[in-house]
Amino acid sequence: MNKIITIGREFGSGGRELGKELAKLLGIAYYDKEITQEIAKRTQLAEEYLQAIVENHTNVPFPITVGRTISHHNHGGEYLLNHYTHVYSEQANVLREMAERSDCVIVGGCSDYLLKDYHPFRIFVYADADSKFARCRSNADEHEHLSDKQLRRMIKKVDKNRAKHYRYHTGQIWGNRANYDICINTSSTPIEEIAQALAPLLKSIKKEKS
Amino acid sequence: MNKIITIGREFGSGGRELGKELAKLLGIAYYDKEITQEIAKRTQLAEEYLQAIVENHTNVPFPITVGRTISHHNHGGEYLLNHYTHVYSEQANVLREMAERSDCVIVGGCSDYLLKDYHPFRIFVYADADSKFARCRSNADEHEHLSDKQLRRMIKKVDKNRAKHYRYHTGQIWGNRANYDICINTSSTPIEEIAQALAPLLKSIKKEKS
Numbered sequence: 319m320n321k322i323i324t325i326g327r328e329f330g331s332g333g334r335e336l337g338k339e340l341a342k343l344l345g346i347a348y349y350d351k352e353i354t355q356e357i358a359k360r361t362q363l364a365e366e367y368l369q370a371i372v373e374n375h376t377n378v379p380f381p382i383t384v385g386r387t388i389s390h391h392n393h394g395g396e397y398l399l400n401h402y403t404h405v406y407s408e409q410a411n412v413l414r415e416m417a418e419r420s421d422c423v424i425v426g427g428c429s430d431y432l433l434k435d436y437h438p439f440r441i442f443v444y445a446d447a448d449s450k451f452a453r454c455r456s457n458a459d460e461h462e463h464l465s466d467k468q469l470r471r472m473i474k475k476v477d478k479n480r481a482k483h484y485r486y487h488t489g490q491i492w493g494n495r496a497n498y499d500i501c502i503n504t505s506s507t508p509i510e511e512i513a514q515a516l517a518p519l520l521k522s523i524k525k526e527k528s
Numbered sequence: 529m530n531k532i533i534t535i536g537r538e539f540g541s542g543g544r545e546l547g548k549e550l551a552k553l554l555g556i557a558y559y560d561k562e563i564t565q566e567i568a569k570r571t572q573l574a575e576e577y578l579q580a581i582v583e584n585h586t587n588v589p590f591p592i593t594v595g596r597t598i599s600h601h602n603h604g605g606e607y608l609l610n611h612y613t614h615v616y617s618e619q620a621n622v623l624r625e626m627a628e629r630s631d632c633v634i635v636g637g638c639s640d641y642l643l644k645d646y647h648p649f650r651i652f653v654y655a656d657a658d659s660k661f662a663r664c665r666s667n668a669d670e671h672e673h674l675s676d677k678q679l680r681r682m683i684k685k686v687d688k689n690r691a692k693h694y695r696y697h698t699g700q701i702w703g704n705r706a707n708y709d710i711c712i713n714t715s716s717t718p719i720e721e722i723a724q725a726l727a728p729l730l731k732s733i734k735k736e737k738s
Contacts, residue, residue: 442705444705444706446706493705495654495703495705495711495713496654496656496713498711498713499712499717500710500711500712500713501705501708501712502710502711503705503706503708503710505709506709506733507709507729511729511732511733514728514729515726515728516725518724518725519721519722519725522721523716523717523721
């Protein structure tokens with residue numbers, strides 16, 4: 319069985335950065351945006367829309383792009399429910415194929431739960447509010463149009479939606495330590511140092527987890 | 529400022545073992561039972577009694593030993609409350625003195641909270657129910673008189689009391705990830721490997737945390 323490392327993370331905590339760094343140190347594949355890219359190919363839905371519903375359970379005011387053409391529709395609740403279920407099922411397929419392919423690090427998308435038969439090493443990354451704010455602010459391009467107040471509100475909102483989404487699909491509480499092998503607070507330790515510490519541990523666990 | 533590492537842990541999760549191993553790898557002091565031993569000296573209360581109230585918030589049916597003589601008294605609720613407060617205050621003094629003395633690992637006793645001015649690196653150790661049961665069972669001497677059912681019940685009870693005690697004195701939720709730098713699940717990773725991974729990280733954090 320391949321070695322699968324899943325990363326759940328609070329928005330702005332540096333989980334993606336940690337995932338990339340770990341994949342680099344371990345010399346294994348890294349999947350993040352590739353997940354929604356692949357679902358987009360299979361469902362003909364727009365990546366931005368998928369990104370929003372795959373992780374954030376946002377009630378996205380459509381557009382759904384079909385064949386990359388944007389269409390605005392008023393869809394009823396039932397349609398939306400089927401829609402979520404369809405995307406989630408496709409997501410499960412994509413993740414399983416990734417897990418079958420090779421050792422890898424997978425960020426987000428209920429991957430710890432969807433891949434539980436592969437006994438992943440499950441990491442949860444979090445940080446305090448100020449640290450997440452500072453990290454988001456330093457990604458200037460992405461958030462420069464937001465005031466400090468708006469940015470703080472957005473960070474809370476994204477995490478709230480992630481929790482809602484995770485609960486909806488897994489029946490579990492997002493970020494509950496019992497569902498992870500390790501939970502790491504990045505507020506006062508640089509991501510690189512955390513990755514350097516975890517890499518040898520992750521190298522050694524294959525025998526335990528498979 | 530000295531490097532202080534505090535360890536909170538679920539009963540049977542191997543937190544004490546991890547603490548000892550880390551102290552050995554880092555070549556620094558380790559405090560665990562020494563805390564209640566020191567409080568016992570200062571308060572003239574029995575260690576067993578202190579152990580029960582320092583961490584577990586158990587409504588211990590007295591004996592209090594005074595000068596090592598056991599006395600059974602019926603004390604009112606108010607007396608007991610003062611008593612808890614007195615012990616907790618002494619505990620804070622003892623922990624601060626330990627933190628002032630040298631770099632150290634301190635297990636239990638609300639140390640993460642009581643030493644927050646020393647910016648400790650705060651570890652929380654946990655495990656799933658089966659793993660904790662197996663670890664407790666392997667300490668045969670200590671629990672051999674208990675049936676499996678009794679042992680499982682005891683593990684839950686101790687953790688419940690620890691949570692209650694922590695909440696009572698700190699106003700915080702015991703084991704809430706926000707209050708720790710790292711939370712580690714020992715269910716499927718050997719303690720020694722965790723210690724080996726954490727030691728370099730802990731060596732490097734001094735500049736960050738002080």
